[in-house]
Amino acid sequence: MIKAFLLATLLLAPVGAHAEQLANKLFGAKTAGSQQDPMPIGSYAKGCGAGMVQLPETGPSWQAMRLSRGRNWGQPELVEFLMDLSRTAQDIGWNGLYIGDMSQPRGGPMTSGHASHQIGLDADVWQLPPKSLTLSRSEREKISSIPVRSADQRSVTKNWTSRHLALMKAAASDPRVDRIFVAAAVKIEMCKTATRKDRDWLQKIRPIEGHDTHFHVRLKCPKGARLCQTQKPTVAELSKGGDGCDATLQWWVTDYLNPPKPTKKPKDPPPRKRHPREYTMADLPNQCKDVLASR
Numbered sequence: 001m002i003k004a005f006l007l008a009t010l011l012l013a014p015v016g017a018h019a020e021q022l023a024n025k026l027f028g029a030k031t032a033g034s035q036q037d038p039m040p041i042g043s044y045a046k047g048c049g050a051g052m053v054q055l056p057e058t059g060p061s062w063q064a065m066r067l068s069r070g071r072n073w074g075q076p077e078l079v080e081f082l083m084d085l086s087r088t089a090q091d092i093g094w095n096g097l098y099i100g101d102m103s104q105p106r107g108g109p110m111t112s113g114h115a116s117h118q119i120g121l122d123a124d125v126w127q128l129p130p131k132s133l134t135l136s137r138s139e140r141e142k143i144s145s146i147p148v149r150s151a152d153q154r155s156v157t158k159n160w161t162s163r164h165l166a167l168m169k170a171a172a173s174d175p176r177v178d179r180i181f182v183a184a185a186v187k188i189e190m191c192k193t194a195t196r197k198d199r200d201w202l203q204k205i206r207p208i209e210g211h212d213t214h215f216h217v218r219l220k221c222p223k224g225a226r227l228c229q230t231q232k233p234t235v236a237e238l239s240k241g242g243d244g245c246d247a248t249l250q251w252w253v254t255d256y257l258n259p260p261k262p263t264k265k266p267k268d269p270p271p272r273k274r275h276p277r278e279y280t281m282a283d284l285p286n287q288c289k290d291v292l293a294s295r
Helices: 002-012 023-028 076-091 137-142 162-173 184-193 200-204 235-241 245-256 287-293
Strands: 039-043 046-050 062-064 097-099 122-126 177-182 205-207 214-219
Touching: 023 287, 039 287, 046 287, 062 076, 076 097, 076 122, 076 162, 076 214, 162 177, 162 184, 162 200, 162 214, 177 184, 177 200, 184 200, 184 205, 200 205
Parallel strands: 062 097, 177 205
Antiparallel strands: 039 046, 097 122, 122 214, 177 214
């Protein structure tokens, strides 16, 4: 009897982090926001969102895409910003915007895809100018956006237009926006074509892989959001170096796309960083437990 009891105890005992349920499974199972005051909690890639609201699936100047993912949620500031930007899109000649992934209803790590988008302040905007704002749910699952960079990553394609530039300039000029992630070719093209006098907004345009069919808007922590962690370095700190064009061209055209041969013997590779999909609740801010537990 004693041996059987000890064996059962060992089998039921948690064994490190692997025995804890993954945070992305817990947050991914939620289908509605928490009944709390709105608050982004933690950092963009390690946190959650209280009191999130849903971007309506369809509006007069937008449609939320891939509805089956349940990722058309965000902080009220993000939803308001996207509505405003969609009206700006109409002003520049588009029918509106197709909005891709925002956040899950309570934020947190996602079951697939993004490492960030966790606190309700990130959104992907498709580069595809909408032909229709009356797509059915089924049509929104099948339609895809368009690439605006070439296969070799060095230039934009014919899909890139002056209206794309105007839209992203408007987004970057909005004081609510912290930064915008784009394909490197897009940043390079903007550096070439932006006017000499009006270039301050370019500092917010940040090149990164995986953004050839959409641009990723990240808002600043809202005023009074005491649990929200500001991204470091801030764009204000980065702007001391100008519009980012010189460093961008040097890095993406030379060092990244055509890396120099190493002159020294490579060191041991650094330990692998855990992906947010591997996080447990212990990795997230304590307040995220309340977000999950809320009605």
